[in-house]
Structure formats: structure tokens, C-alpha cells
Amino acid sequence: EYIIQNELLLPKKEASIPLDDRGYYFGDGVYEVIKVYNGQLFAKDEHLQRLVDSAKKLEIPLPFSIEKMEELLYSLVEKNSMQNGLVYFQITRGVEPRNHLYSRELKSTFTAFVQPPQDVEDAQKNGVNVWLTDDIRWLRCDIKTINLLGNVMVKREAADHHCQEAIMHRNGTITEASSSNVFLVKDKILYTHPATNLILNGITRQLIIKVAKKYGYEVVEEPFPVEVLEHADEAFISNTSLEITPIKAVYGQLTTTFPIGPVTKDLQIKFKELM
Numbered sequence: 001e002y003i004i005q006n007e008l009l010l011p012k013k014e015a016s017i018p019l020d021d022r023g024y025y026f027g028d029g030v031y032e033v034i035k036v037y038n039g040q041l042f043a044k045d046e047h048l049q050r051l052v053d054s055a056k057k058l059e060i061p062l063p064f065s066i067e068k069m070e071e072l073l074y075s076l077v078e079k080n081s082m083q084n085g086l087v088y089f090q091i092t093r094g095v096e097p098r099n100h101l102y103s104r105e106l107k108s109t110f111t112a113f114v115q116p117p118q119d120v121e122d123a124q125k126n127g128v129n130v131w132l133t134d135d136i137r138w139l140r141c142d143i144k145t146i147n148l149l150g151n152v153m154v155k156r157e158a159a160d161h162h163c164q165e166a167i168m169h170r171n172g173t174i175t176e177a178s179s180s181n182v183f184l185v186k187d188k189i190l191y192t193h194p195a196t197n198l199i200l201n202g203i204t205r206q207l208i209i210k211v212a213k214k215y216g217y218e219v220v221e222e223p224f225p226v227e228v229l230e231h232a233d234e235a236f237i238s239n240t241s242l243e244i245t246p247i248k249a250v251y252g253q254l255t256t257t258f259p260i261g262p263v264t265k266d267l268q269i270k271f272k273e274l275m
């Protein structure tokens with residue numbers, strides 16, 4: 001297995017990370033995950049742009065150009081002979097003795113590796129159970145930072161209740177899930193939280209909205225309260241790996257179930273066509 005560290009393609013066991021990398025002490029970095037589909041990086045430009053935007057919001061300098069990054073990612077996929085799977089990559093602010101105050105002169109650190117595809121077929125077909133809990137995260141969830149403690153805590157909580165994903169609400173408003181966005185369907189209209197500072201604007205989310213509108217669905221990007229879940233016809237989550245995955249049941253602060261409905265199924269087909 002080969003990975004990329006800065007500009008080098010190396011066997012994983014030859015790579016090492018400096019102890020003083022700010023990513024290690026502070027989670028001071030940003031990342032992306034792209035789906036590799038038939039050897040191609042799906043929605044590559046959108047993911048690279050989001051990485052640039054996240055880095056900019058944190059004043060993290062890019063280690064090299066976007067073109068170079070793209071070239072490195074393709075070389076990584078080829079070197080690992082990957083046809084289908086995921087590529088993970090991150091940029092951390094760089095190396096300096098531990099100090100909350102960051103300097104602006106650091107050379108940022110680039111790391112990338114591939115992961116085999118997750119088995120999502122069953123989830124996509126039969127849906128998943130989700131756990132409803134409080135959104136305990138900070139107020140800049142629009143930044144795709146590697147600092148994910150709020151997300152990992154609720155993911156563990158969900159798994160401990162036999163749920164595959166945690167969906168979160170902030171003061172009674174559904175925001176998103178621990179590693180995916182949330183959509184509801186009511187009377188063939190789609191509802192999802194707007195792309196504000198309270199959610200990560202998923203690339204999958206954006207593509208779903210585009211496809212849905214193209215096929216004549218109305219999409220309402222407005223905050224909705226937890227109680228609306230109980231009256232929805234269908235619900236699903238979305239991310240790069242799961243694409244569109246139906247929610248079968250909600251547990252936790254509210255209990256309700258959903259059928260795998262016609263709108264979700266239709267959008268799954270239309271999304272696959274995009275790929």
C-alpha cells in the first residue's frame with residue numbers, strides 16, 4: 001500500500017509524521033474524501049474547491065497548486081491499482097513547537113491514502129437506523145476540518161444504540177448527521193438544512209439538489225424542527241461513500257419509522273446515472 005506524504009509517493013510503512021505537526025496537537029487541518037469510480041475521481045473539482053475554501057477560512061496555506069494535488073491523487077490511485085474505493089487527503093498547518101498561536105509562515109503538510117470501497121449496497125437498498133441526539137459541535141461546521149470530536153462522540157453514541165449514523169439537532173432544529181447530510185421528503189418536496197455555518201455543505205448534497213431540481217422536484221433549503229421528522233413520508237442521508245441511503249428508523253430523542261419510498265428510490269437511480 002502506497003501513500004503520499006507531501007510530494008512523495010511512498011510505501012505506507014516508510015512514512016512518518018513529525019511530532020510537532022499542528023494536526024497532531026490541535027487537529028489544525030482540513031481534509032476531503034473523494035470516491036474513486038472506475039479509476040476516476042468522482043466530483044473531483046468540487047472536492048478540491050471545497051478543500052481550498054476550507055483552507056482559506058482557516059488561513060492554512062496550500063502546500064502546492066491544485067493541479068499538482070490532482071496529479072498526485074491520480075498517481076496514488078494508479079500506484080495502488082485502485083479501480084473503486086475512496087481517496088482520503090488532508091492538509092495540516094505544518095510543524096512548529098506546540099503553541100496555540102499559529103505562525104503564518106509554516107509550510108503545510110499534505111497526506112493522502114486510499115481505502116477500499118465500503119460495502120454500502122445493503123444500506124442503500126434497505127436503509128439504516130439513525131440515532132437522534134444533540135448537536136454539540138462548534139459554530140463553524142461549514143469548514144471541513146480534521147477536528148471532529150463532536151462528530152466522533154455522537155457516532156459512538158449511535159453505534160452503542162445499534163444505529164449506523166447519528167442525526168443531530170441544535171436547539172430543536174435538525175442540522176445534519178455525524179458524517180452525512182439529512183434530507184426529508186413530504187408530498188414529493190425535499191427538505192434539507194440550508195448551507196450555513198451550522199452544516200458541512202456536502203458535495204453529494206449539492207449534486208442531489210441539482211439532480212432533483214433537474215427532474216422537477218421542489219427542494220426547500222430551510223431549517224426544520226425535530227417534530228417534522230414524525231410527519232415526513234421518507235428520509236435519507238447522503239455522503240460521498242453512502243451516496244443516497246434511506247433512513248429506516250429513528251431512535252433516541254424521538255422514535256419513528258420510514259418506508260424506503262418512491263422519491264428516495266428515484267433519486268438513487270438518477271444519482272447513479274450521474275456517476
Ligand code: PMP
Nearest residue numbers: 179180181200202203204239240
Ligand atoms: N456532513 C458531515 C459532518 C460530513 O462529515 C460529511 C462527509 N464528510 C458530509 C456531511 C457529507 O459530505 P460529502 O457529500 O461531501 O461527502
